[in-house]
Amino acid sequence: MDSQLGLVASVLRLVRARWRIAWNTLRRASGWRRLVGVVVAVALGFLVLMSLVTSFVMTRVLVGVFERVEAADVIPVAAYSSGLMLSFMVSFTVALAALYLSKDLDLLLGSPLSRRAVFFSKLIAGLLPAHGVILALTALPLLGHGLAQDQDWPYYGAALLSLLALPILPVAIGATCVVLIVRYVSAQRVGEIVGLIVVAMTMSLALVLGSARQLQQAISLRDLMGILERFRNPYSPAEWLTRFLVGVSRGPAADGWLWFGVLLGVTACSLVPLWWVADTVYDEGWLRMQAAARRTLLRRGFLPWQHTDRAAELSRPSGLLRWLPGPMVAIIRKDWRVIPRDLTNIAGVLSPLAIGIFFILQQLLYPIRFGESGMPQGFVQPLLTMLSTAVATGVAGMIMSRFALTAFSFEGRSYWAIKGSPISARDLVLGKFISAWVPMGLLGGGLVLMLDLARGFNDARLSDTALLPALASGVGQGYILYAWFVVAVLGAGIIAISLALGAARPNLNWDSPHEMITPDLGCMSLVLYAGYAGVAGMALMLPLATSQFRLLGSPGLLWAGGLTVGLGISAVAVLGSLWVAMGEMASVGE
Amino acid sequence: MTHSEPMVRAEGLTRLYGDFVAVDGIDLSIGRGEIFGVLGPNGAGKTTTLRMLVGLLRPSTGSIVVDGVDMVARPQDARARIAFLPDTPYLYDKLTAREFVHFVAGLYSVPPEQVDRRSDELLTLFGLGDRADDLVEGFSHGMRQKVVMVAALIHAPKVIFLDEPTVGLDPRSARLLRDILRQLADRGTTVVLSTHILEIAERMCDRMVIIDKGRVVAMGTVAELHEQAHETSSLEDIFLSLTGGPADAAIASVLS
Structure with a gap:
């Protein structure tokens, strides 16, 4: 021819x-x-x-x-x-x-x-x-x-x-x-x-x-x-x-x-x-x-997902997961193995992580120093905590929301194994939620800590004081815990919204990973994340900002108001989104 | 074998894709310990029927009852009683064979001691013992079929549905699968399989249904099918006479 x-x-x-x-x-x-x-x-x-x-x-x-x-x-x-x-x-x-x-x-x-x-x-x-x-x-x-x-x-x-x-x-x-x-x-x-x-x-x-x-x-x-x-x-x-x-x-x-x-x-x-x-x-x-049937063994390493000898963990709840239902644990443990083993997924993580590293380096080399303008230290710490929280939420959210958004599409043509099993919609959705939210909390918390440590390290360098006391003063444990709490709360909302969107628009028939997310889904998720995290984040940060500046009256009242509004919006976002995702489960894969 | 109690019962099973009727009012009753074949030409609706019976697709109308449990009303309870082997064994490439089996066992909440014992036994039985800790991405089609088979048997299902089960298997494995299915049926497990290979259907199935254009055109034992089709020759001739094959003259005119 x-x-x-x-x-x-x-x-x-x-x-x-x-x-x-x-x-x-x-x-x-x-x-x-x-x-x-x-x-x-x-x-x-x-x-x-x-x-x-x-x-x-x-x-x-x-x-x-x-x-x-x-x-x-x-x-x-x-x-x-x-x-x-x-x-x-x-x-x-x-x-x-x-x-x-x-x-x-x-x-x-x-x-x-x-x-x-x-x-x-x-x-x-x-x-x-x-x-x-x-x-x-x-x-x-x-x-x-x-x-x-x-x-x-x-x-x-x-x-x-x-x-x-x-x-x-x-x-x-x-x-x-x-x-x-x-x-x-x-x-x-x-x-x-x-x-x-x-x-x-x-x-x-x-x-x-x-x-x-x-x-x-x-x-x-x-x-x-x-x-x-x-x-x-x-x-x-x-x-x-x-x-x-x-x-x-x-x-x-x-x-x-x-x-x-x-x-x-x-x-x-x-x-x-x-x-x-x-x-x-x-x-x-x-x-x-x-060439079929080539032998592919996973390289052994110290990371948890590199241990193929622990296959039994997939079929039995143990450790902190022992209180969860077996099918939910199977989903969580499967995701925690499959996702990090695929280099394509790691590539998707690196880009936002680079932004986090950039901020840490910037804190280390060129820290934002409100103090230079004569602002009292008591005012500086909450502002820096707010900055760290925003960076950590943004970076961890970008990474984990991608996994949550593709949580169901990621199953691809293998979804029959889940769809045909007796796992309930609740266990499946909550399993997917936990498998993205726990890493989000750890990553966000780690970033908050790293940002504050970098700032403490820099303070020690500039003020010529001993490293450990400077680190302790720069870090401010109470603020870190609160920042971590805010990252976890905002992360829960972002992950839940992502899951709902991913469940509503799954693509199980992809050949290349980029086909898992359609452009319209990507646009919609960005708008929703920004809207939710902006409003809930501001409410949760309001107490920190106002308690120092005393702009809007009693700090106690503002703490209560901010937390109530922030947690309320987050609860609605999390529960509402998970409810939507569970409702979509019946039609996913049909 | 007791065929009296229906283990799987479907009534008026219909599935629409827009205006297209893929399955049109199928009634089935499959007994405990029975090996039941679903035959039909390409596009007849076999896979759609099986996918509805295992709960992967919701029927547009009609009911499915598995072991007395309504698939539409209580899908989780119904699915816990069954296992499914799809025609193409899609697996998670980045899991090992053993991990996949344990994952499925976790989904079915199989007791840990049963998983440990049965997974090793089944992986060895299907010749995967030395490859159990390899990532599935390096497995051939046949090896993937075997992994799915092991996973299907790990929770001792009451009904096994198989879509074209012998495709991609070597003769030894295909024979092993047939022997296993026969033994499972003898112990009371119901086996429902779709196949294009009429020889397999004739040799293995106690009863079979022939579907064409989404409808049941014949159902029964091989002897009963002979009666229904008024044919005394092979199952192939019965199948062709019921589903309509191209006439010799048409073939000759196309090839000329």
């Missing part, structure tokens, strides 16, 4: 089939999902417009301030660099999913189509949507830059050409890397590790940006110019594309075309290994994945 159709025709036919599937899915989407799609499109449109306006203004300002037109060349360099970086990151993960993890591979690779046709069609169909967005985001700054300089058609022609050429190099490198790696490591494992790497990169970036004090202060235009100039590296394809754009629009054009030729040459070189792996190594990786 392939010999008759030719490679290009085969690729086009497969790509067309993929687009038909995507179109049918969109056509049959529910009204609510379409609405969310429209909202996301509007938000993206707004971002795009902002980037257009920003680049236009920046170009005018840079040329005006530095009084030379070349000063604004940093705009296309920055745009191309960002586009290339995003394109490379996306290429690797999308190519991995498209080439190895899609469901129709058995069908396609078992057909008479050549491996190369399947390879390129999967690659193109997988990467086109993501690169469409990336190219749009790259194109708009170029357009703004061109408009600001009153450029003519050679500029826009060169910009279009450069955008078409831009993604080929990162796609070729990313896809080749994927095929070569999957030859030795299973695609699922690579996916887990990539998730970790992406999160680690995000974390590092957050730490670097967060720790850079100069960015927190007023930044001058010259500082900004200095940062943007760092993108100008003669070995970077972004610089080659910029020289092409500048050469064609401002001259000399021959220089511009020379740099475009350099890019095309390097791109062509990168396509040679891609062409080769598509025909030879791709097959090996796929065949490797088909």
Whole structure:
């Protein structure tokens, strides 16, 4: 078949089939999902417009301030660099999913189509949507830059050409890397590790940006110019594309075309290994994945979930869980084993955890010191406790709400084992609640303690006093306990709301973990968390704030009022949400 | 074997998916210790019927009673009496075989001493003794089937429902499964299985039902089915005559 159709025709036919599937899915989407799609499109449109306006203004300002037109060349360099970086990151993960993890591979690779046709069609169909967005985001700054300089058609022609050429190099490198790696490591494992790497990169970036004090202060235009100039590296394809754009629009054009030729040459070189792996190594990786019955033993370690020799714990309540019903304990212990053993889940935890680490580091290195402004110590401690509580609730809530939101979807196609068993809706929902809430309390409490310890440590360093007394004064045990209590109460509400949402919109038929949460569910959960935690958190924090400042009358009355309102709202949120979740149990999995 | 007392009784069982009628008013009565086969062509409604009988799907109308317990009114009590083996054995990849068995035992509140004894015995019986502490993610389809079978037997159910139980099993394991099911039936456990393999149904089942387009087209022993279909030849011929197979002429015209 392939010999008759030719490679290009085969690729086009497969790509067309993929687009038909995507179109049918969109056509049959529910009204609510379409609405969310429209909202996301509007938000993206707004971002795009902002980037257009920003680049236009920046170009005018840079040329005006530095009084030379070349000063604004940093705009296309920055745009191309960002586009290339995003394109490379996306290429690797999308190519991995498209080439190895899609469901129709058995069908396609078992057909008479050549491996190369399947390879390129999967690659193109997988990467086109993501690169469409990336190219749009790259194109708009170029357009703004061109408009600001009153450029003519050679500029826009060169910009279009450069955008078409831009993604080929990162796609070729990313896809080749994927095929070569999957030859030795299973695609699922690579996916887990990539998730970790992406999160680690995000974390590092957050730490670097967060720790850079100069960015927190007023930044001058010259500082900004200095940062943007760092993108100008003669070995970077972004610089080659910029020289092409500048050469064609401002001259000399021959220089511009020379740099475009350099890019095309390097791109062509990168396509040679891609062409080769598509025909030879791709097959090996796929065949490797088909090898069944490989032996997978869990690495033994000191962490509780690494002990496979304690299987009996799943069938008998013991320790602190001994007072709970057996089926509930089975759910809790199963979740506490399955979730941490999957690296994909750990990747999801790292990102919010990075924020927590960032705050701890900031407390250690650059603590917020209300005392410097002459505020009495008695006022400082409650304010710092409120800050710690907010950070701990936010970080622990982000981590554990994700698990609670996917508590039922996470069961996936294995849910039949629970659905067909005699576990009651109450035991199932409460089991899921406890399995997320206990880690939330421990994590939140740990973060509160770490934040206060970091502050105490810093106080000792700055005031030159002994460490232990400084730590004790910095920590303030009473405040920590209250902060922990607030984190636990707010956490209970957040977890319960997440469970209810997850029970109402479960997706048990996912193939990739990101399919567990739909965008509309994610949006809805954020709104509800923010609303609940904002109101209940303020009520619970009111006594702390007002008792010191004595703004609103008697502290005793305020403590009673704040606690009553905060606990009342939380009780309604927890009980109401759990009741909703229990009600949904009958239809989950049908 | 006593077939007098119905262990499973379904009346007017119907399941709708929008306008589509997947199962249309099925009546079944299955006795204690009976091996009962559910046969039918692809899409006939076998799996939907089984999933309703085990409580995975709520019937649109109709009633199901298992061991005297109403599945709709008291689903937990009814489910405690049964075990189910789905056609595709989806398991938790990050649990070991032994952990999965203990997890299921926990869901059924099986006494710990019974779990310890039976899990080891059953894992060894199904040839999983040396792989019991491996993560399930490395298991083949057949090995997963065996894990599910062990988990199904851990709480000594009164009724076992199996959806295409021999798919993916090697001949030795398929034979072992057949022998186990026969022994369980002899000890009073009711076995309800759906299968495409008519030879298995003929050899194993005491009675069977043939479903087509969501309705019962025939029910009884092999001899009774012969009578109902007015056929004296094989079960395959009875099945095809009741469910309607493509005529020779149609096949020839498509293949020509």
